[in-house]
Amino acid sequence: MDMPAACEIDRLPEDLLEHVIALTSPGDAFRATAVSRAFHAAAESDTVWSRFLPNDLPRFAKNEIPRRPPSTTKGLFRRLADEPVLLRHKYMRMQLDKATGAKCFTLSSSALQPPAYSTLVPVGSDFDYSKRGKRFLQAIRIPYYLPGPDIRAKVHRNMLSRNTTYGAYMVFKLLDDRSYGLDLPLHEASFGMAGRESIRKVCLYGYAEDGGGAAGEPPRKLILPSWYPTRCDAIPPMYDDVHFPRKKTHGWMEVELGEFHNEEGDGVVSISLIHTSDARPTVIVWGIELRTI
Incomplete structure:
Protein backbone atom coordinates (compact mmCIF):
# COMPACT_ATOMS: atom_id res chain seq x y z
CA MET A 1 0.00 0.00 0.00
CA LEU A 53 -6.54 -5.46 24.97
CA PRO A 54 -8.45 -5.92 28.28
CA ASN A 55 -6.11 -6.96 31.09
CA ASP A 56 -8.84 -8.99 32.80
CA LEU A 57 -9.81 -11.39 30.02
CA PRO A 58 -11.86 -14.36 31.30
CA ARG A 59 -10.65 -17.93 30.95
CA PHE A 60 -11.65 -19.48 27.63
CA ALA A 61 -12.77 -23.01 26.87
CA LYS A 62 -10.13 -25.51 25.80
CA ASN A 63 -8.83 -25.01 22.25
CA GLU A 64 -10.71 -21.72 21.79
CA ILE A 65 -7.38 -19.89 21.59
CA PRO A 66 -4.80 -22.13 19.86
CA ARG A 67 -1.71 -23.25 21.72
CA ARG A 68 0.19 -21.01 19.35
CA PRO A 69 -1.84 -17.77 19.59
CA PRO A 70 -1.44 -14.88 17.13
CA SER A 71 2.15 -13.64 17.12
CA THR A 72 1.23 -10.02 17.87
CA THR A 73 -1.00 -8.32 20.42
CA LYS A 74 -2.94 -6.73 17.56
CA GLY A 75 -3.44 -10.18 16.06
CA LEU A 76 -4.89 -11.44 19.34
CA PHE A 77 -7.18 -8.39 19.54
CA ARG A 78 -8.45 -9.01 16.02
CA ARG A 79 -9.00 -12.69 16.78
CA LEU A 80 -11.19 -11.78 19.77
CA ALA A 81 -13.02 -9.06 17.85
CA ASP A 82 -13.72 -11.02 14.67
CA GLU A 83 -15.35 -14.09 16.21
CA PRO A 84 -16.92 -14.92 19.61
CA VAL A 85 -14.90 -17.10 21.96
CA LEU A 86 -16.50 -19.70 24.20
CA LEU A 87 -15.84 -19.26 27.93
CA ARG A 88 -14.63 -22.10 30.13
CA HIS A 89 -18.05 -23.14 31.50
CA LYS A 90 -19.41 -23.07 27.90
CA TYR A 91 -22.64 -21.26 28.84
CA MET A 92 -21.39 -17.88 27.59
CA ARG A 93 -19.33 -16.42 24.77
CA MET A 94 -17.21 -13.28 24.70
CA GLN A 95 -16.24 -10.95 21.87
CA LEU A 96 -14.41 -7.63 21.86
CA ASP A 97 -16.04 -4.52 20.42
CA LYS A 98 -13.76 -3.66 17.50
CA ALA A 99 -14.22 0.09 17.91
CA THR A 100 -13.74 0.37 21.68
CA GLY A 101 -12.17 -2.88 22.90
CA ALA A 102 -14.97 -3.42 25.44
CA LYS A 103 -15.97 -6.98 26.29
CA CYS A 104 -19.35 -8.10 24.94
CA PHE A 105 -21.08 -11.31 26.01
CA THR A 106 -23.69 -13.74 24.75
CA LEU A 107 -25.62 -15.84 27.26
CA SER A 108 -26.87 -19.13 25.84
CA SER A 109 -30.23 -20.66 26.78
CA SER A 110 -28.35 -22.78 29.34
CA ALA A 111 -27.29 -19.60 31.15
CA LEU A 112 -30.87 -18.34 31.52
CA GLN A 113 -33.41 -19.09 34.24
CA PRO A 114 -36.66 -19.91 32.39
CA PRO A 115 -40.06 -20.83 33.87
CA ALA A 116 -40.58 -24.37 35.13
CA TYR A 117 -41.77 -26.88 32.52
CA SER A 118 -40.23 -24.98 29.62
CA THR A 119 -38.31 -27.23 27.23
CA LEU A 120 -35.09 -27.12 25.23
CA VAL A 121 -35.40 -27.31 21.45
CA PRO A 122 -32.72 -27.40 18.74
CA VAL A 123 -32.21 -24.42 16.45
CA GLY A 124 -31.80 -24.81 12.71
CA SER A 125 -28.36 -25.42 11.24
CA ASP A 126 -28.77 -22.26 9.15
CA PHE A 127 -29.08 -20.10 12.27
CA ASP A 128 -26.15 -17.69 12.04
CA TYR A 129 -25.87 -17.39 15.83
CA SER A 130 -25.26 -21.12 16.35
CA LYS A 131 -21.49 -20.94 15.83
CA ARG A 132 -19.01 -21.46 18.65
CA GLY A 133 -20.43 -23.88 21.19
CA LYS A 134 -22.94 -26.74 21.25
CA ARG A 135 -25.03 -25.01 23.92
CA PHE A 136 -25.75 -22.28 21.37
CA LEU A 137 -27.40 -24.87 19.11
CA GLN A 138 -30.44 -25.01 21.39
CA ALA A 139 -33.11 -22.62 22.63
CA ILE A 140 -35.83 -22.50 25.30
CA ARG A 141 -39.45 -23.06 24.27
CA ILE A 142 -41.97 -21.39 26.59
CA PRO A 143 -45.53 -22.41 25.59
CA TYR A 144 -48.47 -20.05 25.87
CA TYR A 145 -50.17 -21.98 28.70
CA LEU A 146 -47.27 -21.38 31.13
CA PRO A 147 -47.19 -18.22 33.30
CA GLY A 148 -44.57 -16.52 31.20
CA PRO A 149 -42.40 -15.78 29.47
CA ASP A 150 -40.46 -15.05 32.65
CA ILE A 151 -36.80 -15.04 31.68
CA ARG A 152 -34.09 -14.20 34.20
CA ALA A 153 -30.30 -14.09 34.02
CA LYS A 154 -27.40 -12.78 36.08
CA VAL A 155 -23.88 -11.62 35.24
CA HIS A 156 -21.12 -10.68 37.67
CA ARG A 157 -20.40 -7.00 37.30
CA ASN A 158 -16.63 -7.47 37.29
CA MET A 159 -16.90 -9.47 34.06
CA LEU A 160 -18.11 -6.38 32.19
CA SER A 161 -15.81 -3.60 30.97
CA ARG A 162 -15.70 -0.62 33.31
CA ASN A 163 -17.06 2.79 32.37
CA THR A 164 -19.04 1.18 29.56
CA THR A 165 -22.75 1.35 28.74
CA TYR A 166 -24.34 -1.96 27.76
CA GLY A 167 -27.61 -2.88 26.14
CA ALA A 168 -29.22 -6.28 26.84
CA TYR A 169 -30.86 -7.84 23.76
CA MET A 170 -32.98 -10.99 23.85
CA VAL A 171 -32.87 -13.04 20.63
CA PHE A 172 -36.10 -14.99 20.11
CA LYS A 173 -38.89 -15.99 17.76
CA LEU A 174 -42.65 -16.47 18.09
CA LEU A 175 -44.49 -19.56 16.97
CA ASP A 176 -47.72 -19.34 15.00
CA ASP A 177 -50.04 -19.44 17.95
CA ARG A 178 -53.43 -18.51 19.33
CA SER A 179 -53.95 -15.08 20.82
CA TYR A 180 -56.19 -13.79 23.57
CA GLY A 181 -58.13 -10.65 22.72
CA LEU A 182 -57.11 -7.85 20.38
CA ASP A 183 -54.74 -5.96 22.68
CA LEU A 184 -51.05 -6.55 22.22
CA PRO A 185 -49.63 -8.40 25.26
CA LEU A 186 -47.00 -6.47 27.20
CA HIS A 187 -44.05 -7.54 29.32
CA GLU A 188 -41.82 -5.73 31.78
CA ALA A 189 -38.08 -5.85 31.08
CA SER A 190 -35.33 -4.80 33.48
CA PHE A 191 -31.53 -4.65 33.32
CA GLY A 192 -29.10 -3.44 35.96
CA MET A 193 -28.02 -3.60 39.60
CA ALA A 194 -30.60 -4.03 42.37
CA GLY A 195 -32.25 -0.64 42.93
CA ARG A 196 -30.70 0.81 39.76
CA GLU A 197 -32.47 -1.20 37.08
CA SER A 198 -33.48 0.18 33.72
CA ILE A 199 -37.18 -0.80 33.49
CA ARG A 200 -39.29 -0.62 30.35
CA LYS A 201 -42.40 -2.02 28.71
CA VAL A 202 -41.78 -4.56 25.96
CA CYS A 203 -44.05 -6.19 23.41
CA LEU A 204 -42.85 -9.36 21.66
CA TYR A 205 -45.59 -9.50 19.05
CA GLY A 206 -44.49 -8.39 15.60
CA TYR A 207 -41.55 -6.10 14.99
CA ALA A 208 -40.88 -2.42 14.36
CA GLU A 209 -39.19 -0.96 11.32
CA ASP A 210 -38.61 2.49 9.87
CA GLY A 211 -41.26 3.52 7.41
CA GLY A 212 -39.15 5.55 4.99
CA GLY A 213 -40.57 8.97 5.84
CA ALA A 214 -39.05 12.32 4.93
CA ALA A 215 -36.85 14.84 6.77
CA GLY A 216 -34.74 12.16 8.39
CA GLU A 217 -37.53 11.14 10.77
CA PRO A 218 -39.18 8.08 9.22
CA PRO A 219 -42.36 6.94 10.97
CA ARG A 220 -42.09 3.64 12.78
CA LYS A 221 -44.18 0.83 11.37
CA LEU A 222 -45.44 -2.14 13.34
CA ILE A 223 -45.43 -5.40 11.39
CA LEU A 224 -47.63 -7.96 13.15
CA PRO A 225 -47.56 -11.73 12.54
CA SER A 226 -49.78 -12.93 9.70
CA TRP A 227 -51.83 -14.99 12.15
CA TYR A 228 -52.61 -12.05 14.45
CA PRO A 229 -56.33 -11.07 14.24
CA THR A 230 -55.78 -7.35 13.68
CA ARG A 231 -53.65 -5.34 11.27
CA CYS A 232 -51.63 -2.25 12.13
CA ASP A 233 -49.53 -0.14 9.74
CA ALA A 234 -48.21 2.30 12.34
CA ILE A 235 -47.48 1.90 16.02
CA PRO A 236 -50.58 3.17 17.88
CA PRO A 237 -50.06 6.20 20.18
CA MET A 238 -50.94 4.08 23.22
CA TYR A 239 -47.75 2.08 22.56
CA ASP A 240 -45.40 5.05 22.14
CA ASP A 241 -43.49 4.12 25.30
CA VAL A 242 -43.36 0.40 24.45
CA HIS A 243 -40.23 -1.19 22.97
CA PHE A 244 -40.82 -3.52 20.02
CA PRO A 245 -38.41 -6.05 18.51
CA ARG A 246 -36.29 -5.63 15.40
CA LYS A 247 -36.28 -8.32 12.76
CA LYS A 248 -33.13 -10.36 12.20
CA THR A 249 -32.54 -13.40 9.97
CA HIS A 250 -34.31 -16.75 9.55
CA GLY A 251 -37.39 -15.58 11.43
CA TRP A 252 -35.49 -14.53 14.56
CA MET A 253 -35.93 -11.15 16.26
CA GLU A 254 -34.18 -9.20 19.00
CA VAL A 255 -35.65 -6.83 21.55
CA GLU A 256 -33.67 -4.49 23.79
CA LEU A 257 -34.45 -5.22 27.44
CA GLY A 258 -32.67 -2.18 28.88
CA GLU A 259 -29.42 -0.25 29.35
CA PHE A 260 -26.85 -0.34 32.13
CA HIS A 261 -23.74 1.80 32.65
CA ASN A 262 -21.06 -0.24 34.38
CA GLU A 263 -18.74 1.71 36.65
CA GLU A 264 -16.37 0.65 39.42
CA GLY A 265 -17.42 -1.96 41.96
CA ASP A 266 -18.55 -5.53 42.48
CA GLY A 267 -21.99 -7.09 42.56
CA VAL A 268 -24.43 -8.83 40.27
CA VAL A 269 -26.20 -7.39 37.23
CA SER A 270 -29.66 -8.87 36.68
CA ILE A 271 -31.71 -9.20 33.49
CA SER A 272 -35.39 -10.14 33.46
CA LEU A 273 -38.49 -10.25 31.28
CA ILE A 274 -41.80 -10.70 33.10
CA HIS A 275 -45.28 -10.94 31.60
CA THR A 276 -47.80 -8.32 32.72
CA SER A 277 -50.91 -9.29 30.73
CA ASP A 278 -53.12 -12.34 30.23
CA ALA A 279 -52.25 -12.81 26.56
CA ARG A 280 -49.13 -14.95 26.21
CA PRO A 281 -47.40 -16.01 23.03
CA THR A 282 -45.35 -19.19 22.68
CA VAL A 283 -41.76 -17.96 22.61
CA ILE A 284 -38.50 -19.61 21.54
CA VAL A 285 -35.62 -17.86 23.33
CA TRP A 286 -32.12 -18.47 21.95
CA GLY A 287 -30.19 -16.25 24.38
CA ILE A 288 -29.31 -12.74 25.51
CA GLU A 289 -26.57 -10.53 24.10
CA LEU A 290 -24.82 -7.83 26.14
CA ARG A 291 -23.44 -5.29 23.66
CA THR A 292 -21.97 -1.81 23.98
CA ILE A 293 -24.16 1.12 22.98
Missing part, protein backbone atom coordinates in the same frame (compact mmCIF):
# COMPACT_ATOMS: atom_id res chain seq x y z
CA ASP A 2 1.38 3.44 -0.95
CA MET A 3 1.77 5.70 2.04
CA PRO A 4 1.38 9.52 1.98
CA ALA A 5 4.51 11.61 1.91
CA ALA A 6 6.20 12.32 5.23
CA CYS A 7 4.99 15.29 7.26
CA GLU A 8 6.33 17.15 10.27
CA ILE A 9 4.52 14.93 12.76
CA ASP A 10 6.40 11.95 11.34
CA ARG A 11 9.57 13.42 12.78
CA LEU A 12 8.35 12.60 16.29
CA PRO A 13 10.04 9.62 17.96
CA GLU A 14 8.22 6.35 17.37
CA ASP A 15 7.69 5.75 21.09
CA LEU A 16 5.95 9.13 21.35
CA LEU A 17 3.67 8.30 18.41
CA GLU A 18 2.87 4.97 20.05
CA HIS A 19 1.97 6.74 23.29
CA VAL A 20 -0.32 9.19 21.46
CA ILE A 21 -2.12 6.47 19.48
CA ALA A 22 -2.52 4.35 22.62
CA LEU A 23 -4.51 7.23 24.14
CA THR A 24 -7.15 6.96 21.40
CA SER A 25 -9.23 3.85 20.61
CA PRO A 26 -8.85 0.62 18.62
CA GLY A 27 -10.93 2.12 15.82
CA ASP A 28 -8.65 5.15 15.65
CA ALA A 29 -5.57 2.93 15.70
CA PHE A 30 -6.88 0.90 12.74
CA ARG A 31 -7.38 4.15 10.80
CA ALA A 32 -4.00 5.55 11.84
CA THR A 33 -2.20 2.87 9.82
CA ALA A 34 -3.23 4.71 6.63
CA VAL A 35 -1.87 8.13 7.68
CA SER A 36 1.82 7.58 6.94
CA ARG A 37 4.59 5.03 7.25
CA ALA A 38 5.54 6.32 10.70
CA PHE A 39 1.93 6.14 11.90
CA HIS A 40 1.57 2.69 10.37
CA ALA A 41 4.60 1.39 12.25
CA ALA A 42 3.47 2.94 15.54
CA ALA A 43 -0.14 1.77 15.19
CA GLU A 44 0.98 -1.82 14.60
CA SER A 45 3.11 -2.02 17.73
CA ASP A 46 2.43 -4.27 20.71
CA THR A 47 2.82 -1.20 22.92
CA VAL A 48 -0.37 0.27 21.45
CA TRP A 49 -2.46 -2.90 21.35
CA SER A 50 -1.49 -4.02 24.83
CA ARG A 51 -3.32 -0.87 26.00
CA PHE A 52 -6.45 -1.79 24.04
Whole structure:
Protein backbone atom coordinates (compact mmCIF):
# COMPACT_ATOMS: atom_id res chain seq x y z
CA MET A 1 0.00 0.00 0.00
CA ASP A 2 1.38 3.44 -0.95
CA MET A 3 1.77 5.70 2.04
CA PRO A 4 1.38 9.52 1.98
CA ALA A 5 4.51 11.61 1.91
CA ALA A 6 6.20 12.32 5.23
CA CYS A 7 4.99 15.29 7.26
CA GLU A 8 6.33 17.15 10.27
CA ILE A 9 4.52 14.93 12.76
CA ASP A 10 6.40 11.95 11.34
CA ARG A 11 9.57 13.42 12.78
CA LEU A 12 8.35 12.60 16.29
CA PRO A 13 10.04 9.62 17.96
CA GLU A 14 8.22 6.35 17.37
CA ASP A 15 7.69 5.75 21.09
CA LEU A 16 5.95 9.13 21.35
CA LEU A 17 3.67 8.30 18.41
CA GLU A 18 2.87 4.97 20.05
CA HIS A 19 1.97 6.74 23.29
CA VAL A 20 -0.32 9.19 21.46
CA ILE A 21 -2.12 6.47 19.48
CA ALA A 22 -2.52 4.35 22.62
CA LEU A 23 -4.51 7.23 24.14
CA THR A 24 -7.15 6.96 21.40
CA SER A 25 -9.23 3.85 20.61
CA PRO A 26 -8.85 0.62 18.62
CA GLY A 27 -10.93 2.12 15.82
CA ASP A 28 -8.65 5.15 15.65
CA ALA A 29 -5.57 2.93 15.70
CA PHE A 30 -6.88 0.90 12.74
CA ARG A 31 -7.38 4.15 10.80
CA ALA A 32 -4.00 5.55 11.84
CA THR A 33 -2.20 2.87 9.82
CA ALA A 34 -3.23 4.71 6.63
CA VAL A 35 -1.87 8.13 7.68
CA SER A 36 1.82 7.58 6.94
CA ARG A 37 4.59 5.03 7.25
CA ALA A 38 5.54 6.32 10.70
CA PHE A 39 1.93 6.14 11.90
CA HIS A 40 1.57 2.69 10.37
CA ALA A 41 4.60 1.39 12.25
CA ALA A 42 3.47 2.94 15.54
CA ALA A 43 -0.14 1.77 15.19
CA GLU A 44 0.98 -1.82 14.60
CA SER A 45 3.11 -2.02 17.73
CA ASP A 46 2.43 -4.27 20.71
CA THR A 47 2.82 -1.20 22.92
CA VAL A 48 -0.37 0.27 21.45
CA TRP A 49 -2.46 -2.90 21.35
CA SER A 50 -1.49 -4.02 24.83
CA ARG A 51 -3.32 -0.87 26.00
CA PHE A 52 -6.45 -1.79 24.04
CA LEU A 53 -6.54 -5.46 24.97
CA PRO A 54 -8.45 -5.92 28.28
CA ASN A 55 -6.11 -6.96 31.09
CA ASP A 56 -8.84 -8.99 32.80
CA LEU A 57 -9.81 -11.39 30.02
CA PRO A 58 -11.86 -14.36 31.30
CA ARG A 59 -10.65 -17.93 30.95
CA PHE A 60 -11.65 -19.48 27.63
CA ALA A 61 -12.77 -23.01 26.87
CA LYS A 62 -10.13 -25.51 25.80
CA ASN A 63 -8.83 -25.01 22.25
CA GLU A 64 -10.71 -21.72 21.79
CA ILE A 65 -7.38 -19.89 21.59
CA PRO A 66 -4.80 -22.13 19.86
CA ARG A 67 -1.71 -23.25 21.72
CA ARG A 68 0.19 -21.01 19.35
CA PRO A 69 -1.84 -17.77 19.59
CA PRO A 70 -1.44 -14.88 17.13
CA SER A 71 2.15 -13.64 17.12
CA THR A 72 1.23 -10.02 17.87
CA THR A 73 -1.00 -8.32 20.42
CA LYS A 74 -2.94 -6.73 17.56
CA GLY A 75 -3.44 -10.18 16.06
CA LEU A 76 -4.89 -11.44 19.34
CA PHE A 77 -7.18 -8.39 19.54
CA ARG A 78 -8.45 -9.01 16.02
CA ARG A 79 -9.00 -12.69 16.78
CA LEU A 80 -11.19 -11.78 19.77
CA ALA A 81 -13.02 -9.06 17.85
CA ASP A 82 -13.72 -11.02 14.67
CA GLU A 83 -15.35 -14.09 16.21
CA PRO A 84 -16.92 -14.92 19.61
CA VAL A 85 -14.90 -17.10 21.96
CA LEU A 86 -16.50 -19.70 24.20
CA LEU A 87 -15.84 -19.26 27.93
CA ARG A 88 -14.63 -22.10 30.13
CA HIS A 89 -18.05 -23.14 31.50
CA LYS A 90 -19.41 -23.07 27.90
CA TYR A 91 -22.64 -21.26 28.84
CA MET A 92 -21.39 -17.88 27.59
CA ARG A 93 -19.33 -16.42 24.77
CA MET A 94 -17.21 -13.28 24.70
CA GLN A 95 -16.24 -10.95 21.87
CA LEU A 96 -14.41 -7.63 21.86
CA ASP A 97 -16.04 -4.52 20.42
CA LYS A 98 -13.76 -3.66 17.50
CA ALA A 99 -14.22 0.09 17.91
CA THR A 100 -13.74 0.37 21.68
CA GLY A 101 -12.17 -2.88 22.90
CA ALA A 102 -14.97 -3.42 25.44
CA LYS A 103 -15.97 -6.98 26.29
CA CYS A 104 -19.35 -8.10 24.94
CA PHE A 105 -21.08 -11.31 26.01
CA THR A 106 -23.69 -13.74 24.75
CA LEU A 107 -25.62 -15.84 27.26
CA SER A 108 -26.87 -19.13 25.84
CA SER A 109 -30.23 -20.66 26.78
CA SER A 110 -28.35 -22.78 29.34
CA ALA A 111 -27.29 -19.60 31.15
CA LEU A 112 -30.87 -18.34 31.52
CA GLN A 113 -33.41 -19.09 34.24
CA PRO A 114 -36.66 -19.91 32.39
CA PRO A 115 -40.06 -20.83 33.87
CA ALA A 116 -40.58 -24.37 35.13
CA TYR A 117 -41.77 -26.88 32.52
CA SER A 118 -40.23 -24.98 29.62
CA THR A 119 -38.31 -27.23 27.23
CA LEU A 120 -35.09 -27.12 25.23
CA VAL A 121 -35.40 -27.31 21.45
CA PRO A 122 -32.72 -27.40 18.74
CA VAL A 123 -32.21 -24.42 16.45
CA GLY A 124 -31.80 -24.81 12.71
CA SER A 125 -28.36 -25.42 11.24
CA ASP A 126 -28.77 -22.26 9.15
CA PHE A 127 -29.08 -20.10 12.27
CA ASP A 128 -26.15 -17.69 12.04
CA TYR A 129 -25.87 -17.39 15.83
CA SER A 130 -25.26 -21.12 16.35
CA LYS A 131 -21.49 -20.94 15.83
CA ARG A 132 -19.01 -21.46 18.65
CA GLY A 133 -20.43 -23.88 21.19
CA LYS A 134 -22.94 -26.74 21.25
CA ARG A 135 -25.03 -25.01 23.92
CA PHE A 136 -25.75 -22.28 21.37
CA LEU A 137 -27.40 -24.87 19.11
CA GLN A 138 -30.44 -25.01 21.39
CA ALA A 139 -33.11 -22.62 22.63
CA ILE A 140 -35.83 -22.50 25.30
CA ARG A 141 -39.45 -23.06 24.27
CA ILE A 142 -41.97 -21.39 26.59
CA PRO A 143 -45.53 -22.41 25.59
CA TYR A 144 -48.47 -20.05 25.87
CA TYR A 145 -50.17 -21.98 28.70
CA LEU A 146 -47.27 -21.38 31.13
CA PRO A 147 -47.19 -18.22 33.30
CA GLY A 148 -44.57 -16.52 31.20
CA PRO A 149 -42.40 -15.78 29.47
CA ASP A 150 -40.46 -15.05 32.65
CA ILE A 151 -36.80 -15.04 31.68
CA ARG A 152 -34.09 -14.20 34.20
CA ALA A 153 -30.30 -14.09 34.02
CA LYS A 154 -27.40 -12.78 36.08
CA VAL A 155 -23.88 -11.62 35.24
CA HIS A 156 -21.12 -10.68 37.67
CA ARG A 157 -20.40 -7.00 37.30
CA ASN A 158 -16.63 -7.47 37.29
CA MET A 159 -16.90 -9.47 34.06
CA LEU A 160 -18.11 -6.38 32.19
CA SER A 161 -15.81 -3.60 30.97
CA ARG A 162 -15.70 -0.62 33.31
CA ASN A 163 -17.06 2.79 32.37
CA THR A 164 -19.04 1.18 29.56
CA THR A 165 -22.75 1.35 28.74
CA TYR A 166 -24.34 -1.96 27.76
CA GLY A 167 -27.61 -2.88 26.14
CA ALA A 168 -29.22 -6.28 26.84
CA TYR A 169 -30.86 -7.84 23.76
CA MET A 170 -32.98 -10.99 23.85
CA VAL A 171 -32.87 -13.04 20.63
CA PHE A 172 -36.10 -14.99 20.11
CA LYS A 173 -38.89 -15.99 17.76
CA LEU A 174 -42.65 -16.47 18.09
CA LEU A 175 -44.49 -19.56 16.97
CA ASP A 176 -47.72 -19.34 15.00
CA ASP A 177 -50.04 -19.44 17.95
CA ARG A 178 -53.43 -18.51 19.33
CA SER A 179 -53.95 -15.08 20.82
CA TYR A 180 -56.19 -13.79 23.57
CA GLY A 181 -58.13 -10.65 22.72
CA LEU A 182 -57.11 -7.85 20.38
CA ASP A 183 -54.74 -5.96 22.68
CA LEU A 184 -51.05 -6.55 22.22
CA PRO A 185 -49.63 -8.40 25.26
CA LEU A 186 -47.00 -6.47 27.20
CA HIS A 187 -44.05 -7.54 29.32
CA GLU A 188 -41.82 -5.73 31.78
CA ALA A 189 -38.08 -5.85 31.08
CA SER A 190 -35.33 -4.80 33.48
CA PHE A 191 -31.53 -4.65 33.32
CA GLY A 192 -29.10 -3.44 35.96
CA MET A 193 -28.02 -3.60 39.60
CA ALA A 194 -30.60 -4.03 42.37
CA GLY A 195 -32.25 -0.64 42.93
CA ARG A 196 -30.70 0.81 39.76
CA GLU A 197 -32.47 -1.20 37.08
CA SER A 198 -33.48 0.18 33.72
CA ILE A 199 -37.18 -0.80 33.49
CA ARG A 200 -39.29 -0.62 30.35
CA LYS A 201 -42.40 -2.02 28.71
CA VAL A 202 -41.78 -4.56 25.96
CA CYS A 203 -44.05 -6.19 23.41
CA LEU A 204 -42.85 -9.36 21.66
CA TYR A 205 -45.59 -9.50 19.05
CA GLY A 206 -44.49 -8.39 15.60
CA TYR A 207 -41.55 -6.10 14.99
CA ALA A 208 -40.88 -2.42 14.36
CA GLU A 209 -39.19 -0.96 11.32
CA ASP A 210 -38.61 2.49 9.87
CA GLY A 211 -41.26 3.52 7.41
CA GLY A 212 -39.15 5.55 4.99
CA GLY A 213 -40.57 8.97 5.84
CA ALA A 214 -39.05 12.32 4.93
CA ALA A 215 -36.85 14.84 6.77
CA GLY A 216 -34.74 12.16 8.39
CA GLU A 217 -37.53 11.14 10.77
CA PRO A 218 -39.18 8.08 9.22
CA PRO A 219 -42.36 6.94 10.97
CA ARG A 220 -42.09 3.64 12.78
CA LYS A 221 -44.18 0.83 11.37
CA LEU A 222 -45.44 -2.14 13.34
CA ILE A 223 -45.43 -5.40 11.39
CA LEU A 224 -47.63 -7.96 13.15
CA PRO A 225 -47.56 -11.73 12.54
CA SER A 226 -49.78 -12.93 9.70
CA TRP A 227 -51.83 -14.99 12.15
CA TYR A 228 -52.61 -12.05 14.45
CA PRO A 229 -56.33 -11.07 14.24
CA THR A 230 -55.78 -7.35 13.68
CA ARG A 231 -53.65 -5.34 11.27
CA CYS A 232 -51.63 -2.25 12.13
CA ASP A 233 -49.53 -0.14 9.74
CA ALA A 234 -48.21 2.30 12.34
CA ILE A 235 -47.48 1.90 16.02
CA PRO A 236 -50.58 3.17 17.88
CA PRO A 237 -50.06 6.20 20.18
CA MET A 238 -50.94 4.08 23.22
CA TYR A 239 -47.75 2.08 22.56
CA ASP A 240 -45.40 5.05 22.14
CA ASP A 241 -43.49 4.12 25.30
CA VAL A 242 -43.36 0.40 24.45
CA HIS A 243 -40.23 -1.19 22.97
CA PHE A 244 -40.82 -3.52 20.02
CA PRO A 245 -38.41 -6.05 18.51
CA ARG A 246 -36.29 -5.63 15.40
CA LYS A 247 -36.28 -8.32 12.76
CA LYS A 248 -33.13 -10.36 12.20
CA THR A 249 -32.54 -13.40 9.97
CA HIS A 250 -34.31 -16.75 9.55
CA GLY A 251 -37.39 -15.58 11.43
CA TRP A 252 -35.49 -14.53 14.56
CA MET A 253 -35.93 -11.15 16.26
CA GLU A 254 -34.18 -9.20 19.00
CA VAL A 255 -35.65 -6.83 21.55
CA GLU A 256 -33.67 -4.49 23.79
CA LEU A 257 -34.45 -5.22 27.44
CA GLY A 258 -32.67 -2.18 28.88
CA GLU A 259 -29.42 -0.25 29.35
CA PHE A 260 -26.85 -0.34 32.13
CA HIS A 261 -23.74 1.80 32.65
CA ASN A 262 -21.06 -0.24 34.38
CA GLU A 263 -18.74 1.71 36.65
CA GLU A 264 -16.37 0.65 39.42
CA GLY A 265 -17.42 -1.96 41.96
CA ASP A 266 -18.55 -5.53 42.48
CA GLY A 267 -21.99 -7.09 42.56
CA VAL A 268 -24.43 -8.83 40.27
CA VAL A 269 -26.20 -7.39 37.23
CA SER A 270 -29.66 -8.87 36.68
CA ILE A 271 -31.71 -9.20 33.49
CA SER A 272 -35.39 -10.14 33.46
CA LEU A 273 -38.49 -10.25 31.28
CA ILE A 274 -41.80 -10.70 33.10
CA HIS A 275 -45.28 -10.94 31.60
CA THR A 276 -47.80 -8.32 32.72
CA SER A 277 -50.91 -9.29 30.73
CA ASP A 278 -53.12 -12.34 30.23
CA ALA A 279 -52.25 -12.81 26.56
CA ARG A 280 -49.13 -14.95 26.21
CA PRO A 281 -47.40 -16.01 23.03
CA THR A 282 -45.35 -19.19 22.68
CA VAL A 283 -41.76 -17.96 22.61
CA ILE A 284 -38.50 -19.61 21.54
CA VAL A 285 -35.62 -17.86 23.33
CA TRP A 286 -32.12 -18.47 21.95
CA GLY A 287 -30.19 -16.25 24.38
CA ILE A 288 -29.31 -12.74 25.51
CA GLU A 289 -26.57 -10.53 24.10
CA LEU A 290 -24.82 -7.83 26.14
CA ARG A 291 -23.44 -5.29 23.66
CA THR A 292 -21.97 -1.81 23.98
CA ILE A 293 -24.16 1.12 22.98
